[in-house]
Amino acid sequence: MARIGIIGSEGRMGQAIAQVLAEGEHECAGGVDKGQNPAQLAQECDALVDFSAPVALAENLSAAQAAGIPMLIGTTGLGEREHGAIDAAARSIPILQTGNTSLGVTLLAHLVHEAAARLGPDWDIEVLEMHHRMKVDAPSGTALLLGEAAADARGIALADNSESGRDGHTGQRAKGAIGFAALRGGTVAGEHSVIFAGEQERITLSHSAENRMIFARGAVKGAAWLIGMAPGRYGMKDVLGLA
Ligand SMILES: NC(=O)C1=CN([C@@H]2O[C@H](COP(=O)(O)OP(=O)(O)OC[C@H]3O[C@@H](n4cnc5c(N)ncnc54)[C@H](OP(=O)(O)O)[C@@H]3O)[C@@H](O)[C@H]2O)C=CC1
C-alpha cells in the first residue's frame, strides 16, 4: 500500500483522486492547495501527485526532491521553463509528467504514432479538442501529447511545425504542419480527435472521457508505479508497457 499526497487537493482532479484513494488499495496521505506549502506533506508520503497550476511546479519539485520521493505531474499548460525544471529534478527523483493519465489516451497516442509513421507527410494532421468552460489552458495537454506523438513519428519538432489559434487571413496551411483547434463549453470532461486528412479520404482517431475518474485512476496507478523506480523522466506508456 502506497501513501499518496495530493497537490491541488481542493480542485476537480484533487477531489477525484481522493475518491479513488478512498475506494482503493492505496492511502491518501493528505493534500495541499493554493497557499499551502507541500514540503511537510512530501515528508509524510511515498509519492506526490500534482494537479494544480504551472506556477506551483518549482515549489512542488523542491518538496519532492527534499523528501526524496517520486512525483506524478498531471498539471497542464507547462512551458519550456517548467519542462527544464522537470528535466533537472528528474536527475535525482523519478518523475512522470503527462497531459493525460487515462489508459485510453495513452493507447490513442500509440495509435497516432503508428498512423503518422505509416501515412507519411502528404497527410495533413489536425488535432481537435473540447473541454469544459472552466479549463484555462489551450491547446490541452492531451492535444499537445497527441501532436508530439505525430511529430515524433515524422521525425520533426512539434514546436517548429505546429499551427494553432487560426483566425483571419491565415494563408494556406503549411505543408507538414500539425494543426490544433480548441473548443470550450459546458461540462465536457475531455474530447480529443486526431484527423489525418489525405486526398479524398480522412482517418479520425478519437477518445472521449465520460468523467474525470479515468484520469484519477490512472494518476494513482502511475504514482504507485513510480515508487522504487530509478530517477528519470517517465510517461504513462512506461506504466502501461507501451514504451
Ligand atoms: N494529466 C491529466 O490526466 C489531467 C490533467 N488535468 C490538469 O490538472 C490541472 C488541474 O485540473 P482541475 O483539477 O480540473 O483544476 P482545478 O482548478 O479544479 O484544480 C486546481 C487546484 O489547484 C489549486 N492551486 C492553484 N495554485 C496552486 C498552488 N500554487 N499550489 C497548490 N494548489 C494550487 C487551485 O486552487 P484555486 O482554485 O484557488 O486556484 C485548485 O484548487 C489542470 O492543469 C488540468 O489541465 C486535469 C485532468 C486530467
Ligand SMILES: O=C(O)C1=N[C@H](C(=O)O)C[C@H](O)C1
Ligand atoms: O483540464 C482538464 O479538465 C483536462 N486537462 C487535461 C488536458 O489538458 O488535456 C486532460 C483532460 O483532457 C482534462
